[in-house]
Amino acid sequence: MLDRSLVEEVLRAALARGGSFAELFEEERTSFQVRLDDGRIEELTTGLDRGAGVRVARGTSYGYAFSNRLDRAALLEAAAAASAAARDGGPGTVVDLRAQEPAVFHRARRPASGVAASEKAAWVREMDEVARQAGAEVRQVVAVYADSLQRILLAASDGRWVEEERPRVRLLCQVTAARDGVIQVGFHGPAGLAGAEFVEAHPPAEVAREAARQALAMLDSRPAPAGELPVVLGPGTGGVLFHEACGHGLEADHVQKGISIYGGRVGERLASPLVSGVDDATVPNAWGSFSFDDEGAPARRTVLFAEGVLRGFLYDRLRAEEDGVPSTGNGRRQSYAHPPLPRMTNSYILPGTSRHDDVVADTPRGLYVRAIGGGQVNPATGDFVFGVSEGYLIEGGRITAAVRGANLVGRGTEILAAVDAVCDDFETREGICGKDGQGVPVGNGSPTLRIARMTVGGTGG
């Protein structure tokens, strides 16, 4: 990583034309991926990415420049380009850079770089074999193993100097099954901030079985009903909904732009008293965790809802300064090529006390959602749409026929207010969250939840 005296020189150059602070983010990332498709290991890819970004801020406006050359000339050029947005006169000061020790540390017990490519290839072959054995109707399998090691250095004119290594591992399996012209897809993709030991905890065979189970179960599906229904969201699925439909509206940039329905409502009871939610980057080895965020702020657990009451927002450095509060450690970026934004890390609805089977038994007619396919939300209105990738009818208090083509339509605040049961069976789902063209690893989690009423779009009338 870069030398301390060069970093100081770059930060001074960045503040030469003014600005309230300057920062340098250096990154080196090695990555490896094996992809199996159509029964063949069709691709193994090794990557080496490296670069540095310089940011100069003045209030909430900033200049950002990056280069994937790390020599002095290129870094000083980036500093000059980034300072173009700040022109309020005299040069700013750079405080002595001091290294900070992490309070939480996510260790890779078995670094993925030490595992042979042939062993990783064997994991994806196993996923393919297990998925194909799950049923004669399995037509196609995509299996992926991916790991990366991201080493970062963050130095800022306020004296901050942070270094971190983030190891990441992911397994993905997508299974396509077909019968009598009906084609269904199942997916499972656990991931962690960890080394190859993650694969021991999430064996490839189990990942494949889960993806195949989904695809096969949905072959028996009939078109979903449309209308307003009670919806039971199985463990983990409510976390995806919480992230999309509520979490984005709690990111401080949305709030400050006046495009969040949560703006100015801290302290109000906006969700059912059964709902408590957090964003937590300190969860050990979780996909969305870290020791420091991408601005050098320590990882934190932030309470978003406490028994239904809105408690606060997610801040990066610039938005925290604007509101005169400390950063919550949510400044994240996809890579050195991007300026940081307020982003979620691991956003969880915390477990309650109800039992899954009791909640289903207590629902005469409704929709049971076991897997959600992702969704879209308009933060200004809170309107969202989610595709249901694995859904069932609830009839007479029992989970019955599988239904396909369902989607969930509604508003974030209305859904949280309508939660009338929270169970004790917490699970997580890992994904890549996209915002302003940047993807970052996020964890979503929840127990089983019941929404008293929700609009279900379907084709079955």
Added chain:
Amino acid sequence: MADRPDLLDLCRAAVAAARPGEALEAYAEESRRTEVEVRDAEVEGLTYAASRGLGVRVVAGGRLGYAWASDPGPEEVLEVVARARENAAVATPDEHNVLPGPSPVAPMPELFRAAQAGMPTERKVALALDLERATVGLDPKVRRVERAEVGDAVSRVAISSTTGILAAYERTDCWCAAVALAEEGEETQTGFSFRIGRELDELGWEEVGREAASRAARMLGAVKPPTARLPVILDPFAGSSFLGVLAGALSAESVLKGRSLFAGLVGERVASEPFVLVDDGRLLAGPAVAPFDDEGVPTSRTELVTGGVLRGFLHDTYTAHRAGTVSTGNARRAGYRSTPAVGATNLHLLPGPEPPERLLVRAEGGVLIQDVSGVHSGANPVSGEFSVGATGLRIGKGGELAEPLREMTVASTLPEILRAVVAVADDLRFFASVGIPTVLVGEMTLGGR
């Protein structure tokens, strides 16, 4: 970047490291990108980016390996080749892993505009501020933007291979986009518009601002309508989402892997007569235009659906070899970090003779759908079934736009929509790699209250 080796030299150095019996391809790219984001008449963010990188494919004994590095030095180029070679050793052999041979490429000098490449940053800032003013200047209900941005990129691509490819070209790309906020009482609606082109001075930012504002303002007071079966018009923003799903199904890769709803349907009727679908990587008006694709094969025009009949699929060298045909020049990469795969290049629905206003008159009493959401999660690309959320406006007497509508759901299948297209308007508009005009679809069920 003047002191760095030329991209083609970088590629040649990698190709020179190939061993006997190996096929090796080196792909390199470099770009300079500027993006200006403004809000409340001030620059909120200014991003300047300089990047370059190299990706190497090695095929040995039918096994394919890939490796890449950002801005590699001379020794790192050899390191990248070595990694790609190691990776190939672990892959499954496949006789269809072949690299294309050279073909004559007609250059496209129009893609590079010196005026754009030399535009000072101050001018881009001024244009972004103009765009914001144009967005908030017309309608009293639209006083703020969520975002107004202007950006450009100057890039160069080079490819060289042991099979005789040696090609490079330069391009300029630019874009401007605005998200307007319309406000009334407690209600906020957003409206999006954008343009993509080669030179910022040709983009027409006034029109982008006006359109973003109008798309936001006209949604104020939106209500959830009762469920009904009505004639539907898809505006280009809504239509393009579906075209994206269609693009995946028309890839020969999806077909060969049993993931396309069009598998086995070449020569069959799949759409109504007015639905004419063409992919054209040489169309200068399209954003995805290029002289050659991302493995060096010349781009071409490919008719996919004409006279309502499916004519073929999009191919790269791998799928063409496997299917016993020739590449259509549709190998695409997300950049030097990834291997090429089949992708659309200006896949578009040919415009019809009528302006969109005529279509509105024909759909009186129906609904204009302005936006759909959840297509990427709500559509099954294999079966073509989808169920998505939609917002839009009721079409009143004489084709006038009336009451705004929200929280509608549309559930159907792609094959059903293709057959139901009644007319296509003349307002073709491109969204990254796909383009579509306003389309009149027959009756559809719109779910609501």
